[in-house]
Amino acid sequence: MTTIPAPPVAVIAAPSGLARLLQLVPWFVVAGLPLVLPGYEPLAMQVFVMILFALSLDLLVGYAGIVTLGHAGLFGMGAYTAGILSVHGVTDPIVTALAAMVVAALTGLVFGAAMLRTKGLTLLMLTMAAAFLLYEIANKATGLTGGEDGLQGVSFTPVLGLFAFDFRGKTAFFYSLVALFLVFTFVRILINSPFGWSLRGIRENDARMVAIGCPILQRRVVAYVISAALAGLAGALQAQTTQFVALHSLSFELSGNILIMLILGGSGRLYGAFVGVPAFMFAQDLLAKQDPANWFLGQGIILIAMVMLAPGGMLGIAERAMAAIKRRLS
């Protein structure tokens, strides 16, 4: 009788004290960027917001294995919550951001609890239909949202009453960077928790997870609600840092783009969002300048090539290269 070799078990070594400190270095480097590259704050804060949004999606696509084509619905709910509150006199950034998270989480709970009973094409369609529904409502409720013109007159009081949103975007830069750091830390703790591992288990084999007594629907809904709250936060940050909310924040285009950004970096890898979002936005800036057709063409070819040749995105390519180098050396 042959013995079946045990499947490789991923060992999570707790990082040592020094390693932990070293992990903070990139954050300080980024925080120092305005000293070296003044004038890029508005672009950088857009990148931070999108990374945060992509992280929230990674929780679903990368860890829980829930493919959604309507994540912008939740982002937009957050953006409109913050924007509408500000227009009606609630202008504290942190209060409105928290409110946006709550509203997005509740939206996620209502839709998620209904949708996540299904899977495959049906689930994909439901996520799309839900986002289209929210988009159409925002489009038609012009009294509340401004409809196609977007929400005008959004403004916020200084963060913690100390740092006013300035015209050059310094406050917005640090504000969104701090938010991103907090969310990143939270997501990292979450995915390394037993809850995070149960999500991976559901992604890999849901029938087996049911067999070992895991309430998979409940886990998936919880993951969806957490992801919704984070997406809502990203939306609120965008409303606050740009002082404007447009229908685009709920659009299918944004849902698709954020998925592409995440996959480009590499999903289920935590750092994928940090690689994919800047790469995407840089390429967009470069290619869309001359003609939007170039950008569509470039994006499409990259997507097709990545799916056919390099699954795992840029980080996946890097991982394979590292593995090859290691093999060569040993």
Next chain:
Amino acid sequence: MTTIITILFFAVAYGMILYLISVGLSVTMGLMGFVNLAHGVFAMLGGYVTVMMMNRLGVPFLPALAIGCVLVAMLGFVLERTLYRHLYGRSELDQVLFSIGLVLVSVAIVRIVWGPLAQPMQLPEYLKGQVSIAGITLPAYRLALVGFGTAVIAGLWFMFDRTLFGARIRAAVDNRAMAQSIGINTSRLFSLAFGLGTGLAALGGGLGADVLAIAPAYPLQYIVYFLIVVAVGGLGDIKGPFVAALVIGLADTLCRYFLPEAGSIFIFAFVFLVLLWRPNGIIERR
């Protein structure tokens, strides 16, 4: 009363276009389990070929439609052989991304070749006017659309239910491994079915060029409707999507006439509820 009949007629014409375009998607999704968000591309290309043939080369309507249908079916066949088939076993996410990539490439190419504006179809004289039947005047184009659509659908259903090819497709949808083991060449069947589905989409795109405007954004703009028809109608079936397409066409047209301020809100709410109620489509198979 006349208004209501006219509106119903418009709804049926719209539903038929939706059905012609989506039925191929239903069959290929059911056969190969492939989530193909790029299906609208083939309808758009069919539309472009048809419209260009008519407007620039002066080809009559029906031959232009036929040429568009054949060319796009060939393209679909080739793409299935070269690209699609490598992704059949892959995850849903990979298929979604691949087909989005294909959509973006096609949008870019069409934009570069024919420009960003919509291409209006110049209808032949005999389709321009009104026809009056039993006191109700209807536009000739929609009438031809419904008539032609009915003929194609009748042919399609006959093929699906009564011919060996149709029986093979049904067998492969039900159980691919079993179909293969009794000697059906499923690999070739897939290519043929894919070509057929894309050809039908091209036919729908060309025929409906006056209903769904032919522009580069076409595959992005309407894909949600095609997917809705398939998701609501059920995968791998050709009759479920017919019911679904008529229901969607009817609901969308009625909403636009009677509740323009609500836009598409009802359609999406309706689809959401239907999919929750019947996750596998409104018509339960067996």
